[in-house]
Amino acid sequence: xxxxxxxxxxxxxxxxxxxxxxxxxxxxxxxxxxxxxxxxxxxxxxxxxxxxxxxxxxxxxxxxxxxxxxxxxxxxxxxxxxxxxxxxxxxxxxxxxxxxxxxxxxxxxxxxxxxxxxxxxxxxxxxxxxxxxxxxxxxxxxxxxxxxxxxxxxxxxxxxxxxxxxxxxxxxxxxxxxxxxxxxxx
Amino acid sequence: xxxxxxxxxxxxxxxxxxxxxxxxxxxxxxxxxxxxxxxxxxxxxxxxxxxxxxxxxxxxxxxxxxxxxxxxxxxxxxxxxxxxxxxxxxxxxxxxxxxxxxxxxxxxxxxxxxxxxxxxxxxxxxxxxxxxxxxxxxxxxxxxxxxxxxxxxxxxxxxxxxxxxxxxxxxxxxxxxxxxxxxxxxxxxxxxxxxxxxxxxxxxxxxxxxxxxxxxxxxxxxxxxxxxxxxxxxxxxxxxxxxxxxxxxxxxxxxxxxxxxxxxxxxxxxxxxxxxxxxxxxxxxxxxxxxxxxxxxxxxxxxxxxxxxxxxxxxxxxxxxxxxxxxxxxxxxxxxxxxxxxxxxxxxxxxxxxxxxxxxxxxxxxxxxxxxxxxxxxxxxxxxxxxxxxxxxxxxxxxxxxxxxxxxxxxxxxxxxxxxxxxxxxxxxxxxxxxxxxxxxxxxxxxxxxxxxxxxxxxxxxxxxxxx
Numbered sequence: 001x002x003x004x005x006x007x008x009x010x011x012x013x014x015x016x017x018x019x020x021x022x023x024x025x026x027x028x029x030x031x032x033x034x035x036x037x038x039x040x041x042x043x044x045x046x047x048x049x050x051x052x053x054x055x056x057x058x059x060x061x062x063x064x065x066x067x068x069x070x071x072x073x074x075x076x077x078x079x080x081x082x083x084x085x086x087x088x089x090x091x092x093x094x095x096x097x098x099x100x101x102x103x104x105x106x107x108x109x110x111x112x113x114x115x116x117x118x119x120x121x122x123x124x125x126x127x128x129x130x131x132x133x134x135x136x137x138x139x140x141x142x143x144x145x146x147x148x149x150x151x152x153x154x155x156x157x158x159x160x161x162x163x164x165x166x167x168x169x170x171x172x173x174x175x176x177x178x179x180x181x182x183x184x185x186x
Numbered sequence: 187x188x189x190x191x192x193x194x195x196x197x198x199x200x201x202x203x204x205x206x207x208x209x210x211x212x213x214x215x216x217x218x219x220x221x222x223x224x225x226x227x228x229x230x231x232x233x234x235x236x237x238x239x240x241x242x243x244x245x246x247x248x249x250x251x252x253x254x255x256x257x258x259x260x261x262x263x264x265x266x267x268x269x270x271x272x273x274x275x276x277x278x279x280x281x282x283x284x285x286x287x288x289x290x291x292x293x294x295x296x297x298x299x300x301x302x303x304x305x306x307x308x309x310x311x312x313x314x315x316x317x318x319x320x321x322x323x324x325x326x327x328x329x330x331x332x333x334x335x336x337x338x339x340x341x342x343x344x345x346x347x348x349x350x351x352x353x354x355x356x357x358x359x360x361x362x363x364x365x366x367x368x369x370x371x372x373x374x375x376x377x378x379x380x381x382x383x384x385x386x387x388x389x390x391x392x393x394x395x396x397x398x399x400x401x402x403x404x405x406x407x408x409x410x411x412x413x414x415x416x417x418x419x420x421x422x423x424x425x426x427x428x429x430x431x432x433x434x435x436x437x438x439x440x441x442x443x444x445x446x447x448x449x450x451x452x453x454x455x456x457x458x459x460x461x462x463x464x465x466x467x468x469x470x471x472x473x474x475x476x477x478x479x480x481x482x483x484x485x486x487x488x489x490x491x492x493x494x495x496x497x498x499x500x501x502x503x504x505x506x507x508x509x510x511x512x513x514x515x516x517x518x519x520x521x522x523x524x525x526x527x528x529x530x531x532x533x534x535x536x537x538x539x540x541x542x543x544x545x546x547x548x549x550x551x552x553x554x555x556x557x558x559x560x561x562x563x564x565x566x567x568x569x570x571x572x573x574x575x576x577x578x579x580x581x582x583x584x585x586x587x588x589x590x591x592x593x594x595x596x597x598x599x600x601x602x603x604x605x606x607x608x609x610x611x612x613x614x615x616x617x618x619x620x621x622x623x624x625x626x627x628x629x630x631x632x633x634x635x636x637x638x639x640x641x642x643x644x645x646x647x648x649x650x651x652x653x654x
Contacts, residue, residue: 024644043406043408044406045404046407046410047637048378048637049410049411049413049637049641053407054407057407057408062411062412062415064415065419068419082350087347090345091346093349105350106351108353108356108359111426111430112356112359112363115363115423115424115426116362118419118423119367119370119371122370122419122423123373123374126374126412126416127401130406130408132401132402132403132409133402134402136402137404139404145404146385146386146388149381149403149404150211150215150382150386151211151212151640
């Protein structure tokens with residue numbers, strides 16, 4: 001835990017301020033304005049993917065594809081080495097004088113192992129990078145937030161943002177034409 | 187939120203639209219979750235009847251399998267030379283059916299087809315359950331099914347390892363990977379919808395169960411970015427996977443030297459046949475379900491028509507496969523290959539020639555009706571054709587497996603195969619298992635992807651705003 005609060009919001013046991021919007025376009029415009037205003041610690045919540053929203057709330061590029069690529073290489077190598085080791089080292093068996101290392105026959109298993117390991121990594125990696133499973137998160141303290149998975153769009157500016165000031169930030173959010181602005185308790 | 191269980195009018199917008207009029211984010215959510223969240227006693231009566239009948243077949247299956255474990259595979263009609271009877275016919279049939287699910291979710295996603303969205307979840311579930319049914323058959327066919335784990339490479343005190351040069355072991359890897367990846371794909375798609383289900387019943391027990399499955403999903407834009415990337419990667423990986431699985435299944439045959447099996451056309455023709463039968467099964471399931479639950483505005487005539495077109499297209503690839511098989515057997519000038527086809531096609535006493543012509547009727551002749559737009563737009567005609575194709579594809583596997591095995595090189599080793607009651611009971615039983623699981627799935631999780639339907643709503647609104 002930080003020993004010294006970096007902004008006024010943290011002292012108030014506040015996670016942030018949340019503005020509710022009716023449309024994805026409204027949310028996207030608001031997120032872009034907040035970014036232009038200089039806010040960095042914020043997140044947008046939507047019941048479906050909205051193009052450009054992640055970039056607007058300061059998402060760097062995703063790393064999941066790199067992780068999956070490495071996992072795929074490891075899976076393919078593992079699958080091939082398994083076949084090679086089984087037929088050349090562990091249980092060498094001469095079938096009609098064919099070479100023990102009959103690598104073309106190993107390709108199907110190599111491919112299937114690659115797919116299996118990369119798909120498992122894609123799911124587990126996505127969940128881990130997203131910090132899921134996560135039993136508790138402050139945004140769920142907002143009553144209307146249950147509609148974030150149905151038909152409403154939310155922008156939350158977090159109290160840890162150095163530019164966060166309760167009154168000023170509330171005013172800023174209200175200027176973005178939201179349905180409502182709510183305080184999010186920790 | 188509107189709590190309309192039975193909307194007064196459900197409008198099928200016809201063959202040009204993927205979504206009925208008047209839908210917004212809230213109504214698609216309510217409607218799709220309403221299939222799960224309606225009071226138990228207001229489940230359509232057909233679901234109860236269907237589940238009841240399917241459950242009887244589950245019990246027949248359990249009975250047949252119990253007897254099989256007790257007595258062994260001798261209760262089936264398999265003999266030498268036909269050691270691969272119904273078990274392998276059914277295995278190939280079921281796993282083929284699964285392929286349409288992956289095609290719809292993965293390949294059509296990459297191709298950005300708008301008619302994929304409301305049927306993908308449903309077909310992925312179909313894939314899972316079809317693969318479960320398929321996977322049981324080779325294990326039951328082992329003779330000593332309790333030793334099925336010997337197929338896996340694991341360290342054991344006998345220091346024995348499976349033979350990775352054999353297509354049968356490739357099959358173990360391909361089918362188990364396929365089952366796992368299908369589950370991952372299905373589950374990944376469900377996470378945001380579990381969150382919706384959680385929030386619709388916040389605080390209640392059912393909401394808590396969905397909440398655990400949603401794992402705290404909160405729709406954060408940062409999460410969505412990774413989610414979409416992961417989903418796209420899964421689609422990209424599933425696309426070659428689905429082609430590889432039925433290719434590997436076809437290697438079980440093509441790598442053998444048996445006349446009628448030893449053909450290079452098998453992999454592409456098996457894959458096309460798999461997609462063909464899979465689309466037939468999606469139609470067989472989707473047409474009644476959309477009617478029972480009044481989902482005609484979400485699964486529209488456009489979806490049915492597009493699937494019918496894919497069925498027609500893949501059916502023609504299959505027809506080309508049959509033609510090439512016959513042509514090559516003649517062109518090869520190999521007397522065994524030629525005899526295998528003579529035996530398949532021409533009437534002789536004591537052979538299965540009639541199954542070949544039934545297969546041609548079901549798979550090639552009747553589906554040509556789909557060239558007519560009137561037939562494609564007539565939902566129940568498409569339903570009837572899809573049933574015919576299901577039967578036809580089963581017969582195709584029967585012809586490939588059984589007819590080829592009955593007469594190989596040496597007349598002294600020829601034989602006939604007669605399925606017993608237990609063969610039929612096991613097959614019908616897996617149909618019951620499959621349908622039971624489908625009924626439970628429709629009742630238990632959103633059968634249509636809600637968050638992807640919201641995207642469809644949003645796109646439609648954007649198009650409207652643009653045209654006005």
